[in-house]
Amino acid sequence: MLRFVVRRLGQTIVTLLAASFLVFVLVESSPGTVARKMLGPFASTEQVQMLYESLHLDDPLMLRYVRWLGVLTGVVADPLGDPALKLGFRDQRGERYFGNFGFSTQMKQPVSDVLWERLGNSLLLAALAVAVIIPLALAMGMVAAINEGSVVDRAVTVLGTVLASVPEFASGVILVSILVVTLGWLPGTSPLLPSGRWPVYIQFILPVAVLALFVTAYVARFVRTAFVEVLATPYIRTAILKGLPPRSVIFGHAFRNAMIAPFTVILLQVNWLLSGVVVTEVVFAYPGIGRLLLEAALFGDIAVIEAATLVAVFLATLTQFIGDIGYMLLNPRIRL
């Protein structure tokens, strides 16, 4: 068990390194534009040239990547923060600290100043969505499986397909037109500021609904399939024949075994959820990491693109890792 965890942890770290290298290559491969992007469109050619030289942007890509890793892990200081450059970048955390993603050229401040707050908002949104999705999906899937072949069962299947065909921006637009424009029950944006007549907690309803709509019925189908399989096994028949009440057959015998497949699906959905979070945040002007990434990508804010992407990949690989371990805990047969 411990050896497996250590090995998976090693794999996770290698994946993260490879992913960070990939992102670095993508956004920083052309060194000329790196300096230009950092200074913005109004800087003179001389200024760009000066920055280009003082940041050693003509070094080989590999060397620059290692230097970037050094800044990130707190081994070396970010050259952009050098007062001699007179760019006015200062980080109150100091020059060297772990998790230093450098400076945002768009917002003129350390990435760490915005990143963690935005990440917190996104995690809150994702957590709320998961808290809605799991009980709903379990209930729908179990009801469908117990009534296999019935109208309820069909409805769950069809609903899953239909809802999985509505992208988040479309369900956002549809929900806003009904609940905001026509009925006026909910706010159409979620800036998380206590503005106007909408308290902050009300602003969560629509983004969470949009995220849950796409995923819930889909997960429910997996729950259903797994339950149907488990309910057909001999030990369930034995439990029923032995006269156990249906409630204890379902929750005592079937539940844990039926949870193994959906558990993986739910954790895989976290990767999917992160994709949805980007779109949902844009639809509702929600101040999360997805909107941060999009704004940085449209502007060309290199440090923020790298930071936001890496955090997203980190979350995705972390859930995979947790998924693998949870999978083992649920299924003693594959415990190593």
Place this chain on the structure above:
Amino acid sequence: MSDIGRPAPGGLDTLQFDTFATGVPSRAPRWRAIARSPVALVGLALIFSWVIVAACAPLLAPYSPTAQHVTAIDMMPSMHHWLGADSLKRDLLSRIIWGARPVLTLAPLALIAAYLVGISLGLTAGYYGGWIDDVISRTGDVLLSFPKIVMYVVLISTVGPSQANIVAAVVLVAAPGIARLTRGLTLDLKTNDYIAAAQTRGESAIFIMAAEILPNARGMLIVDACMRMGYTIIAIGVLGFLGLGLPPPDPDWGGMVREGTPMLIVFPHMALLPCLAIVTLVLGFNLLADGLQDLQSRA
């Protein structure tokens, strides 16, 4: 989603019974069998309607998709503009009709490219195993660790939105998943006697992969392709919505939703109608995938 939307490769033997029994590549799924699945038929009908709309766009569209009509004063649906006009007073119906073209050319083109890459890599990894498998699978794992939309946003914003770049991005995002699926199927199929027989006959590895393994993996791959098609259409729509789609003024459904969203309070039709177009097309592919999957497990 398409990565998890398929049955686990381990459950494959229950899906493709007769191909295993006889060792003769069957035509899975048999096209005539589709008539037995109403779900698949509805899906096909939806897809074909949009294909016809895209193909006959010049005949069907009442106006040019980029022409501005000053007479469409209130932009609401009317006798002259059945679905109303957008914020620049361009006929919405014409834009939706013409907008079917970029989606229905880009998505299939990109997926064909992605399948060529993904299937070759997956077959190679599964058939040879060893370090070749390790290299291909680990590289794929790294690419799969990116949330898809994040990958699209970073890629397209770096290289710029153009048709060629969107196709390239779809290949990079979709191919690892396809390779993983194909690898799993190959691992399963290569234990069959007919593979050993082919090896004994002295067939080349490429022949075995292309003529013995691939045809037997086809059923699963076609179901996967339908679901992936749905997702790729969504992804292209999302890119348009995020402002990373094809450049204006040519109509692009995702871009139309983006332009319509600020007007939602006054003119909901501007954003709702292109949304509906995307949803119906995606639904077509998802229903077809559902139907095909159902037929395979039933047969």
